[in-house]
Amino acid sequence: MAKKPPRKDKPTDRGSRKAPAPGTPKTNERIPQSGTEPDTGPSEPVIKASSEGPAETLETGPAEPAGGPKPTGASQPAGGGKLPAMAPDSKPAASPAGDRARATGAAPGKLPSPADITPAKPEPMASEPTPPKAEASAAAKDTSTAAGKPPATPMPAVTARPTEATTAPAATAAGTPKAPLPEGHAPPATTGATGEVTGAEPAIAPPTEQPTPVRPPAAEIEVEQLEPPSTVETAATEEPPPVVHHLPSIFIVHITPEMAPVAKVGGLADVVFGLTRELAIRGNHVEIIMPKYDNMRYDHIWGLTPAYNDLWVPWYEGAIHCSVYFGFVHERKCFFIEPHSQDNFFKRGSIYGFNDDVLRYAFFARAALEFLWKAGKHPDIIHCHDWQTALVPVYLYEIYQHLGMTHPRVCLTIHNFKHQGVTGGELLRATGLHHPERFFDYHRLRDNHNTHALNILKGGIVYSNFVATVSPRYAFETKDQGQGFGLEPTLHTHHMKYGGVVNGIDYDAWNPEVDTHIPVHYSVDTIDGKYDNKRALRHRLMLADNEKPIVAFIGRLDPQKGLDLVRHAIFYSLERGAQFVLLGSSPDQGINADFWGLKRMLNDSPDCHLEIGFDEDLAHLIYAGADMMLVPSRFEPCGLTQLIAMRYGTIPVVRSVGGLADTVFDKDHSHRALHERNGYVFENYDQTGLESALGRAIACYFNHPEHFRELMKNAMRYDYSWNIPGQDYLNIYHYTRNR
Numbered sequence: 001m002a003k004k005p006p007r008k009d010k011p012t013d014r015g016s017r018k019a020p021a022p023g024t025p026k027t028n029e030r031i032p033q034s035g036t037e038p039d040t041g042p043s044e045p046v047i048k049a050s051s052e053g054p055a056e057t058l059e060t061g062p063a064e065p066a067g068g069p070k071p072t073g074a075s076q077p078a079g080g081g082k083l084p085a086m087a088p089d090s091k092p093a094a095s096p097a098g099d100r101a102r103a104t105g106a107a108p109g110k111l112p113s114p115a116d117i118t119p120a121k122p123e124p125m126a127s128e129p130t131p132p133k134a135e136a137s138a139a140a141k142d143t144s145t146a147a148g149k150p151p152a153t154p155m156p157a158v159t160a161r162p163t164e165a166t167t168a169p170a171a172t173a174a175g176t177p178k179a180p181l182p183e184g185h186a187p188p189a190t191t192g193a194t195g196e197v198t199g200a201e202p203a204i205a206p207p208t209e210q211p212t213p214v215r216p217p218a219a220e221i222e223v224e225q226l227e228p229p230s231t232v233e234t235a236a237t238e239e240p241p242p243v244v245h246h247l248p249s250i251f252i253v254h255i256t257p258e259m260a261p262v263a264k265v266g267g268l269a270d271v272v273f274g275l276t277r278e279l280a281i282r283g284n285h286v287e288i289i290m291p292k293y294d295n296m297r298y299d300h301i302w303g304l305t306p307a308y309n310d311l312w313v314p315w316y317e318g319a320i321h322c323s324v325y326f327g328f329v330h331e332r333k334c335f336f337i338e339p340h341s342q343d344n345f346f347k348r349g350s351i352y353g354f355n356d357d358v359l360r361y362a363f364f365a366r367a368a369l370e371f372l373w374k375a376g377k378h379p380d381i382i383h384c385h386d387w388q389t390a391l392v393p394v395y396l397y398e399i400y401q402h403l404g405m406t407h408p409r410v411c412l413t414i415h416n417f418k419h420q421g422v423t424g425g426e427l428l429r430a431t432g433l434h435h436p437e438r439f440f441d442y443h444r445l446r447d448n449h450n451t452h453a454l455n456i457l458k459g460g461i462v463y464s465n466f467v468a469t470v471s472p473r474y475a476f477e478t479k480d481q482g483q484g485f486g487l488e489p490t491l492h493t494h495h496m497k498y499g500g501v502v503n504g505i506d507y508d509a510w511n512p513e514v515d516t517h518i519p520v521h522y523s524v525d526t527i528d529g530k531y532d533n534k535r536a537l538r539h540r541l542m543l544a545d546n547e548k549p550i551v552a553f554i555g556r557l558d559p560q561k562g563l564d565l566v567r568h569a570i571f572y573s574l575e576r577g578a579q580f581v582l583l584g585s586s587p588d589q590g591i592n593a594d595f596w597g598l599k600r601m602l603n604d605s606p607d608c609h610l611e612i613g614f615d616e617d618l619a620h621l622i623y624a625g626a627d628m629m630l631v632p633s634r635f636e637p638c639g640l641t642q643l644i645a646m647r648y649g650t651i652p653v654v655r656s657v658g659g660l661a662d663t664v665f666d667k668d669h670s671h672r673a674l675h676e677r678n679g680y681v682f683e684n685y686d687q688t689g690l691e692s693a694l695g696r697a698i699a700c701y702f703n704h705p706e707h708f709r710e711l712m713k714n715a716m717r718y719d720y721s722w723n724i725p726g727q728d729y730l731n732i733y734h735y736t737r738n739r
């Protein structure tokens, strides 16, 4: 960790303010329990704290501080009480322990499967969909309330385009050594439990010509104006979410560009890490295929051994030789694909950010399928993630099913619509898909706006059996609220197989009771331990030890995260008598430079520390030591930081968007029962909105510490583990298999 440079102007300040080492007797540490506090804001609703049940509102002061208005938003209070869901699909269910949005999907209609081969002529999906069993029961339970429905809006115009919309550079292709396409392909194989690949030649010969397109994607249909999503009142007293018992064990392969902790850029890595473990715990056979990056955390891979040495992956007119390694990542079975070519696709020192990213991942997706086929693996489900692996279903149905891979069904999870892999026709030549007349079709891969471009993520949506995104609210926003970065019409067309599942967090990695990164362990019953961590955090960052709350931000320094509001929040927090800690970094050096400038400007403040970089260890300490976690995103598909923060009793202060709206319920304005409220929420993306929520949070901390403490306990009691989303995904898998 970079240490705070000495403060030149106030050299004596440092010594006098230096926090004592963790574990030393508390001096002036503020523990919000009771007592008088500085009057820093308007009065809060007075809540009778109870050690047992929910707090009760006794009297209500002004709901908003002078600094900002009440969260706005028609009948929908900020984040409160009612979860929007896609009609008729997204049906959140709730339970005291797991009040979260459920796996959704519009009542699913006929999905692509090898049996569904029809002529390419577009035809509407006419049949009335039948929900999968679990969802049907959830749907039956839900009650829509017209009052909370977002207004029906016509399909919005697209306002933004993918930033990485690059055309694949021909130069890269030229640099690829073209080994001849191997005759007959490599020896066939099966994989043992430890990953070694053995076996006999597959009976099916590789294609000598492009297969006849016998299995077109689902036809584009006239875009219909859907019902706006209904809002569903859920209460903690409702039945727990539907659980499908006695599901047979299945074979699931995740194909992914990232997995924590070995190759992590953002939340996608955490999702793959947590979900795969949950699926395995439930008795399924789970394997993971990812690139073998040179900059992986190899110290987290056990028993890395070659598993398949002679994988030749078709590429342009030839093929690239690859090795496949097997290893365990914290008990997860992982295959790592290493191509041997001058392109050095995955030996770049970092994961993303290269001009040929589209080709790098188009290759990886092809290599993953080639490996499955050569290894004789026939998973029941192939689960792909984001545009980087969205070509997998395209390859499967356009190439590999004709080689005999007709068994797998494909689920694609889209973690962020901003990145879509938009590229030129070079992609078709590189991958062997060829047939521009077929793939530059609006109903297949043609980009919805640029008729000369292919859109890989769109292809994934069209060809997958089920498309999930990471929260029901984000599913709605992407389809109906203009957040789909141009893919709104495609989502409408395929709405029958589209829905949202809120991510979980890995309760082994994120658990204040056992977290090895923090000095003092604590739980909801020993919550005072949190304040030893607060002292440790201050000590580590050389912040003053005083009675102030610590407001924190952890995240990628990306405009998506609301960086201008983060900047405003730093000054606002200091002004309102709080401390501020930021941990973040950006691949964009301009953004990093801005935050470095801010850091220098605030260098002398004993109440502020900005850490520009990626630091897993420090992140844990911040989650444990901060009082509030700010997530003011412009858009947020799911968001893990607020979930992790709640697990550590750190109160989220969030904008009501995407998964934040599905998981954080405002202390003052939510329609939820008091014991379900877990944070502060604002609606409008502006400084006033931010201040309305952050001001109330800081005021509550100072003026009503007992309420703040109740809020912390509420947050810690929620179940945001993978338990529920794991079941949701299994329901999806079994649904797609049974179609």
Ligand code: ADP
Residues within 6 Å of the ligand: 265, 266, 267, 268, 270, 554, 555, 556, 583, 584, 585, 613, 614, 615, 616, 619, 638, 639, 640, 641, 642, 644
């Ligand atoms: P996104 O996927 O958009 O980056 P999420 O909230 O879904 O955002 O996930 C972010 C994850 O990355 C969280 O686990 C968060 O703690 C972690 N993270 C983000 N930035 C940093 C950083 N600079 N140092 C350590 N962890 C970070």
